[in-house]
Amino acid sequence: MRTSVRTSLRYLLLAAIAVVVLFPIYITVVNALLPVQLIGHRPPVLFPSHPLWSDFSQAWSGGSLSQYLRTSAIVSISITVGSVATSVLAAYAFAFLEFPLKRVLFGLCLATLMVPAEVTIIPNYRTIQVFGWFDTYPALIVPFVASGLGIFLFRQSFRQLPRELRDAAVLDGYGHWRFLLRVVLPLNRPMLSAFAIFAWLGAWNQYLWPLLVTNTDARRTVQVGLRQLEGLSVSAPNVVFAGTILAALPIFAVLFLFQRQLVRGLTAGAVKG
């Protein structure tokens, strides 16, 4: 009897937390489904009795959201593929090859972890101008195609492969490339996918840099696009709500599909074990 009361109390607590956490998202969805005249209505409408889906199509086309999402997809996927590729190559060299200045170069990789992109925006902005990349895809992608964190994590992961595997591969006549593609990459899939999700999320959520180097809707990422959308909050609040939901949906989908990889990526280094 006492345990069942305690269990119910625990569920009550969990439910209360869930309501607080979800409420801002819930109310945004509700508002996105309301007709304009009911937004800001007193008393507030907390449930859409006649959901109106047209706001979404309006946000999709009218608010240039489809364009923003397309740019964000291209940019974030390019950054992910690029940074995984460059990190795999460099990590392989650091893990399996001997060469002069190896330690110095690896030290420099780690040093990049201490330089957040925010503190170098001023010269980088000028570099983009000099390259003629302002308001182009390269401006959004190229500065982020290398990752010190990726190199570090992959090197750690690669070095845990048993030496015998390398010896056996050499005996089988595998060169470095074949060893990398056939042995190293398949065996390190968990680390590769964890980093890839992490890199994708970071790229998708970037705000300051895309704001600096773009000035047309064709090249604005969805995060910066939200800033444009926010400007409609008086004239077309329903479009703002619908747009916000549409902007968040891709991450919800990806995170739901890759929960495990994400948790591993986020907690790497934070919790031992």
Place this chain on the structure above:
Amino acid sequence: MRSRRTRDVLLAYLMTVPAFAAFVIFVFYPLVKTVYLGFYRVAPFPGLPSHYVGFSQYSTVLSHSQFLAPLFNSTLFVLFTVPTGIAIGLGMAVAAHRQLRGIRLFRIVFSSTIATSVAVASVIFFTLLDPTTGLFAYWIGQRGGTGLLGNPTFALPAVAVVSVWQNLGFSFILMSAALASVPEDLLEAAAIDGASGGRRFFRVTMPLISPTLFFAAIVGVIAGFQTFGQIDLLTQGGPNGHTNVLLYQIYTTFYINADTGTASVMAVALFLILVLLTLVQFSIIQRKVFYADER
């Protein structure tokens, strides 16, 4: 044999070149260049050349309120967000730690804010806090006026709430992983010794998860000093500079006022603050690895 070693060296350089090309162009060069730009004072009118002033620009900018006020705001913002974020995340993790039917669903809900970006969270709260149409104004029985975000006292705490909410998912995931790493047998042993639930939590669980708490604190402080999107979308540094944090001040000085010299000096200062914090973080991680090896 020797040619093979030479080939390996060549291959190694070939493999590291793509990453290092990007590092040199977009990390190391701009870092040095930022320090260098700090030595040059930009002319007050566009078109005139900037001139070398050496360290004097560093000393004037860093002692001026245009830097000190944003530094103070950033510090305050970190104090508002970091302890609360960790405490709430830990509380949620403790609540969801017990094995119950349907707990998986609660865990998904609790981590859900990780799927909102800073921009999404900011726009959501921007509409919630709208002084005329927002729900918050209705709850506190006010309509019109400046609203929370236009209030000098409440603007920064309001932005902090948005950040804490947006980070809850991350904090919850981190704290849950830490709780899961606490060995069950230690807690059972403490229970057999007669330790109450609270005592077990503070005497057994807390010390064991303290490395994660430190980690979360440092990551939170570093992220706090890089706060930009919330400010840009919610307050633009206002009212009257009360939410003008360091990175937002760098942005306006550089991007709006085109004062590259002053902005560079402040960027160097931000870099030094972040380096210091990162070094602290590294030393904590290293100590943790050491403990782990020892066991």
